[in-house]
Structures are given as structure tokens and as C-alpha cells.
Amino acid sequence: MVEYVVPAPKRRRGRPRAGQSDARERILTAAMDEFGELGYDGATMRGIAGRAGVDAALVHHYFGTKADLFGETVGAPMRPDLAIIEILAGPRDEVGNRIVRYLLETWEDADVRRRGVALLRTTIGNKLTTPLLAGFISRELLARIVRALDVQDAELRAALVASQVAGLLIARYVLRLPALGEASVDELVRRVGPTVQGYLYGS
Amino acid sequence: MVEYVVPAPKRRRGRPRAGQSDARERILTAAMDEFGELGYDGATMRGIAGRAGVDAALVHHYFGTKADLFGETVGAPMRPDLAIIEILAGPRDEVGNRIVRYLLETWEDADVRRRGVALLRTTIGNKLTTPLLAGFISRELLARIVRALDVQDAELRAALVASQVAGLLIARYVLRLPALGEASVDELVRRVGPTVQGYLYGS
Incomplete structure (x- = not known):
């Protein structure tokens, strides 16, 4: 009925x-x-x-x-600061994979991707807005990772994660290197997830 | 005399x-x-x-x-396309370390760094110039790595190297994440070199 x-x-x-x-x-x-x-x-x-x-x-x-x-x-197309809390609360040996998967799956959406690329271009291209992005990343993302890691070199570990993750987004979606554009999310998680995991918890 | x-x-x-x-x-x-x-x-x-x-x-x-x-x-402050030839000709188990060391040591020079940052900002910030940088990277850097690797997934491996290397330069010199700015070249080679090596020759 x-x-x-x-x-x-x-x-x-x-x-x-x-x-x-x-x-x-x-x-x-x-x-x-x-x-x-x-x-x-x-x-x-x-x-x-x-x-x-x-x-x-x-x-x-x-x-x-x-x-x-x-x-x-800034018209942020995603809220990585909220996602990271959930990701860090999950199983520790999957954190690297989950960070990479979260980012790539979110950016699969055309509108998120378009706005994300615009945001990256603007903040990196303009000297005045770069510190704004860097401040947000440091305060809302890296500080959370640092607290979760609770080791002496946590700041450096978190920043290395940021370097790989930012580089992946830029190389795939801004520079659009063909091999990265053609790779599936699963393939990239398989290859890049262990890098992120290693930066976080490796020796 | x-x-x-x-x-x-x-x-x-x-x-x-x-x-x-x-x-x-x-x-x-x-x-x-x-x-x-x-x-x-x-x-x-x-x-x-x-x-x-x-x-x-x-x-x-x-x-x-x-x-x-x-x-x-473009007023390129360095010539990675020439350096990569030498690096790839050297001992294979040191290629990852040598790529990271070459980049960071070159960028230690204040003038190189200033011009490098300006070039990254411009090419990433401007939709018209991005393909120019991407084309140069693909043709003059990645193609050489692909030829040296000579495996089926060489394009993807080379592009992953580019993602980490670009991300490291951007995070350290453009975003200026404090922990990366404070880390020494040796420390970063020790941490990031194995990532690059893994992308190139790992399973």
C-alpha cells in the first residue's frame, strides 16, 4: 500500500x-x-x-x-579534516590505504575534482593564499595525525604523508600525467597506500 | 713569483x-x-x-x-632532464636515493629555489602553462625512466616517482610545512629515497 x-x-x-x-x-x-x-x-x-x-x-x-x-x-569540495578522524580511529595497519582510498574515491566525483583542482591551482599559484592552505593542512590534518602517532618524529612523518598525498593529487588531476590518469583507484591504493603507511609507522 | x-x-x-x-x-x-x-x-x-x-x-x-x-x-633553474641520465646510469640500488638527493641538494641554492618555486607556482597556477610542464616532465624525464626500466608497468612507476618528487618539492618549498623545512637533506633522502626506489623497482 x-x-x-x-x-x-x-x-x-x-x-x-x-x-x-x-x-x-x-x-x-x-x-x-x-x-x-x-x-x-x-x-x-x-x-x-x-x-x-x-x-x-x-x-x-x-x-x-x-x-x-x-x-x-574556500568552497572546499571535501572535508579531509573530518575524514582523517575516522580513518585514524580505524585499524592501524590499514591507515595508509584508507587515506589514499578516501582521497581518490572522493575525487572520482567530477564536481569535487573540478573544485579541488581549482583550489589547488589557486592556493599554489598565489603567494598570498598558499599559507592559508598550508595552515589548514597543518592545523586540521597534520596535527591530528601527530596526536594519533604520539612519537618524537611525528611531525616529520605527518608532513611526508602530506607530500605524497599532495603530489599524487597534483600529478593525477592537475598535471594529468597519463599513466596516473589511467590507473584505477584500487591500483593506486595498492601502490601508494604502503608508502603512506611506511611514513606513518615504518622504521 | x-x-x-x-x-x-x-x-x-x-x-x-x-x-x-x-x-x-x-x-x-x-x-x-x-x-x-x-x-x-x-x-x-x-x-x-x-x-x-x-x-x-x-x-x-x-x-x-x-x-x-x-x-x-622558462628560465629553468636546473636541468633534471640531464641529471636523470647520469642518475640512471649509476648503481641501480641507489637510484631512488640519488634522485631525491639531486633534487634537494640543487634546491639548497637560494637562487635555484626561488626560481624553482616561481616556476612551480606559475605552471600549476595557470591552466595554460600546466600542460607545458607536464609535457616536459613526461617527455624528458619520465620517458627516460621508462626506457631504463623496460617493464610493462614502467609508465605508472615513473609517474608515481614524479608524484612523490613533485609533492616533496611543493610541500617543502611552496607550502613550507615546518617539519619538512627543518629536516636535513640526509634525513629526507633516508626517508623518501626508499619510496622512490620502491616505485621504480619494487614488487
Whole structure:
């Protein structure tokens, strides 16, 4: 039997109420300015709120954490800072494979890929925005790996992972080296996963 | 006893004879146009000569091979295409280490580093110039590795090397992740050399 459900009235996407929309837009513009001027580490939610002329609580209410707001501001097509928490919580001997698989599978989506490539091009191509990407990577990704590793050379290990992972994304999706473009996700996980695993837990 | 040597008169650097200088400049401008429009693979010495209104032999006379001319055109701070020949001719179980050491030691020089970073930023940041870098890497570096490896999956192996090497340069010198900036060349060779070696010759 067919069940008839009357859906609750939904606000149409991209059409919030006028006042709300204004505040959101002002916060996003303020965030772009604050991140651009002070870098990822230097930017604060309070500073962004001040620039936007709203209360800091409203910034948190609309956007969540600083990482969430950064993701919105740069139009991040993925949230590796959230994924890494889950990946590190899983079986230790699969962490390398899972990092590589997560990235490649996420980038299989054409829209994610397009926006990801644009973001890489912009942040690497522009001296002013590079520290912003580097700050986000250090604070939201590498710091989590460092805490999970809890060894003396953890910072270097995490940074080596970043070097291979960034290089893989750039070589496959930006430089588009043919052999990497043609390789399947499984094949790349098989080849690159052990590298990442080795950087994390190898001798 | 002090020996007095009268030095042979030298032409001052950057001040070649007028006619020669004109032709060189015209060739460099033509090369930039040809590489920009047709990519590294599509560009020909004959085409560049035609644009410059000179004989192809003169282009070879002034600039050598297409790779040499490309290096001049983009102001390449190093010539990895020449280094890779020597590295591949050396002991096989040291190839990974030697590739990483060559790159890092070359980039220790502040001027090389500055120009290298600028070149990476430009080619990655600009959609039009990316294929130029990718074409040079494929034709002059990866093709040589592929020939030396002579196995079925050689293209993929060479491209994986490129991914790690490019990622290392970008993470250390462009993103400037602190742990990578602080690590010594020896330390990085010890950690990353085996990765490159594994991509080349591993199972």
C-alpha cells in the first residue's frame, strides 16, 4: 500500500530569508578578509564576527567551527579534516590505504575534482593564499595525525604523508600525467597506500 | 713569483653583439609563443625558427636541443632532464636515493629555489602553462625512466616517482610545512629515497 506523506514545508535552497542571508554573506566576506590577512592560524571567529558586525555566537551558529567556516569560505569540495578522524580511529595497519582510498574515491566525483583542482591551482599559484592552505593542512590534518602517532618524529612523518598525498593529487588531476590518469583507484591504493603507511609507522 | 696573465678579451655578459642579440631574443619570444600555443610535445624547432624568421639551424646553434631551448625559455633553474641520465646510469640500488638527493641538494641554492618555486607556482597556477610542464616532465624525464626500466608497468612507476618528487618539492618549498623545512637533506633522502626506489623497482 502506498503511504502518502505530506512533506514539511522546506525553505528553497539558496533562498534563505533576507536578513539571515545578509548576515551569512557578511560573515563569509569577513571570513575571506580575515583568513586572507591573518592566515588560517591567525584568524579567529571573534575577529571574523567583529568584521561582519555580528556576535561571535552567530558565526558559530551558522558555520560551526573555524574549520567548517574555512571550508565554506574556500568552497572546499571535501572535508579531509573530518575524514582523517575516522580513518585514524580505524585499524592501524590499514591507515595508509584508507587515506589514499578516501582521497581518490572522493575525487572520482567530477564536481569535487573540478573544485579541488581549482583550489589547488589557486592556493599554489598565489603567494598570498598558499599559507592559508598550508595552515589548514597543518592545523586540521597534520596535527591530528601527530596526536594519533604520539612519537618524537611525528611531525616529520605527518608532513611526508602530506607530500605524497599532495603530489599524487597534483600529478593525477592537475598535471594529468597519463599513466596516473589511467590507473584505477584500487591500483593506486595498492601502490601508494604502503608508502603512506611506511611514513606513518615504518622504521 | 707572481705570474702576469693578460686575459683574453671577453664579451661582457648580457651584451652580445647587436645582430646576434636580436636573433636570440626573437627566437626566445618565438619559443615562448610556440610552447604556449602547442605545448611541449607539439612545439618544433622548425616552427619556432619560422616564427622568429630565422633558419632552424640557427636555433640549434644558439640553443641546442628542444629541451635546452625550453629550459632557457622558462628560465629553468636546473636541468633534471640531464641529471636523470647520469642518475640512471649509476648503481641501480641507489637510484631512488640519488634522485631525491639531486633534487634537494640543487634546491639548497637560494637562487635555484626561488626560481624553482616561481616556476612551480606559475605552471600549476595557470591552466595554460600546466600542460607545458607536464609535457616536459613526461617527455624528458619520465620517458627516460621508462626506457631504463623496460617493464610493462614502467609508465605508472615513473609517474608515481614524479608524484612523490613533485609533492616533496611543493610541500617543502611552496607550502613550507615546518617539519619538512627543518629536516636535513640526509634525513629526507633516508626517508623518501626508499619510496622512490620502491616505485621504480619494487614488487
